[in-house]
Amino acid sequence: MSDLGGDWRELLARVDWARPWLHAFSAEGVEVAKAWAGGQALHQSLNAVLGASCPVRFVPQGALGERMPYEMHVAQHNQVPTREQLHDFFNGLAWAAWPHLKARFNTLHAQALAADASEARARGPLRDALTLWDENGAMLIAPPALWMTLRQHDWHTLFVTQRGLWAQARLWLVGHALMEQLVNPRKGLTAHVWLMPEAENAQALALLQTRGEAAARRWVDARVGEALRAEDLNPKPFTPLPVLGVPGWCADNREVDFYADASVFRPLRKEAPQAVRWVAPT
Numbered sequence: 001m002s003d004l005g006g007d008w009r010e011l012l013a014r015v016d017w018a019r020p021w022l023h024a025f026s027a028e029g030v031e032v033a034k035a036w037a038g039g040q041a042l043h044q045s046l047n048a049v050l051g052a053s054c055p056v057r058f059v060p061q062g063a064l065g066e067r068m069p070y071e072m073h074v075a076q077h078n079q080v081p082t083r084e085q086l087h088d089f090f091n092g093l094a095w096a097a098w099p100h101l102k103a104r105f106n107t108l109h110a111q112a113l114a115a116d117a118s119e120a121r122a123r124g125p126l127r128d129a130l131t132l133w134d135e136n137g138a139m140l141i142a143p144p145a146l147w148m149t150l151r152q153h154d155w156h157t158l159f160v161t162q163r164g165l166w167a168q169a170r171l172w173l174v175g176h177a178l179m180e181q182l183v184n185p186r187k188g189l190t191a192h193v194w195l196m197p198e199a200e201n202a203q204a205l206a207l208l209q210t211r212g213e214a215a216a217r218r219w220v221d222a223r224v225g226e227a228l229r230a231e232d233l234n235p236k237p238f239t240p241l242p243v244l245g246v247p248g249w250c251a252d253n254r255e256v257d258f259y260a261d262a263s264v265f266r267p268l269r270k271e272a273p274q275a276v277r278w279v280a281p282t
Contacts, residue, residue, distance in 0.1 A: 011086045012037060014183050020249050021173050021182055024217060025093040028053070032092065043082040046092040053096045055103050058082045069120045071109035086183065090176035094134075097217070098174055100225025105130050108230055129233040135177040138191035138241065139220055141204040142169035150193070151239055153268035155259050159245050166247045170208060172217055178243075185244060187252075188264050192238035195275035200224070232276045239273065240266075 012033055017026040028049055035045035043058035057079050064073050064081040074080055080095065082088045095102050112127050113119045119127060140150075143165050149158040159166075173179055173191065181189055196204070200223055208216040242264050244250040252258050259265050 008085050008089075009037060011183060012089070019182070019185075020246075021171075021179070021243065024097050024172055024213075025090075025179070028096050029093050032089065036089070042084050042089060042092070043080075046082065046089075050092065050096045053099065054092075055099045056080045056095060058092055069113055071106055072113050074106050075110035087177065087180050090179040094174060094176045094179070097172075098221050098225075100221045101174065101228075102134070102225075104225040104228050105134050108228070108233075111230070126230050126233055129236045129238075132192055132236065132238065133174060133194065133233075136175040136190075136192050137238065138174055138178070138193050138243070139172045139217075139224075140169065140193050140196065140241070141201055141208060141216060141220065142166075143205070144198070144201075147196075147201070150241060151195075151268075153240075153266065155245065155265040156256075159247065159253065159259055160256055163247055168205070168208075170213060170216065171241070171243070171246055172220075173243075182243070185250070187244055187250075187261065188242065189244065190240045190242045190264075192236075193241045194224075195237045195239060195273060196220075197276050235273055237273050237276055 015029070015033065016022070017030055022029065031049045032042075032045045035048055036042050040048070041060065043060055046054075046058040055078070056074065059079045059081055061081045061083045063077075063079060064070060070081065080091070082092065108130055109127055112124065116124070118124075123131060140147075142150075146158060146162060146165050146169055149162060171191075171193075173182075174194075175191065178189065178191055200220070203223075204216045204220050207219050245253055245259060245265065247253065250258075
């Protein structure tokens with residue numbers, strides 16, 4: 001997916017780190033942005049700030065050979081080719097926030113590429129699902145009642161009737177393209193939310209209540225990064241969520257009429273995909 005267009009310095013200056021969707025990225029993001037705007041190349045700025053929090057190093061885009069698929073380069077060299085643009089800026093921050101998950105994405109990409117040479121020319125269903133999650137995905141931990149209404153696309157119940165339950169939930173962005181698009185927020189921006197297995201959702205909620213948001217997110221990252229299998233992504237186990245509908249994410253959504261826009265808050269037209277079922281590790 002492409003950058004928003006325009007000079008990256010202008011776009012970077014528009015990033016509002018107080019936005020709730022950037023909470024998990026703001027501490028490192030501010031420092032990377034300062035170094036990048038100060039004259040360092042983006043890959044150097046990411047390496048200098050993120051350091052040991054990332055399982056990869058960032059390198060100039062030129063390190064990627066003409067015939068080498070991007071994901072295979074990352075897998076073989078433990079390096080992420082990086083362009084001077086906002087899209088890759090947010091990709092770097094996603095690697096720091098979701099190191100296990102992003103590494104698992106890359107492993108599954110590389111395995112698919114190694115197994116079928118045609119994958120380098122056109123992504124198959126597995127790599128298509130991985131890319132969707134990587135670019136536009138999000139993780140939600142929430143009380144079961146919120147999950148039920150989200151999967152039913154019962155938007156009024158989800159965001160109005162059950163509004164108070166959102167204080168017990170957390171939505172974390174994974175997709176760096178979605179983060180980029182949210183530099184200019186608009187009502188129709190929609191995340192593809194991973195359908196969290198029930199046991200993992202319950203464990204993450206317990207951690208949120210007892211140890212806080214950062215600990216819960218780190219646990220989700222490690223658990224999904226460890227357990228995710230290729231077969232878990234067929235069919236795509238996501239449900240759409242218009243992110244500016246989340247309470248606190250947009251001032252306008254305090255008005256009930258905000259959710260009456262059926263072009264954004266669309267009714268469910270087919271059976272919802274099933275959540276992944278994992279066996280708890282022994």
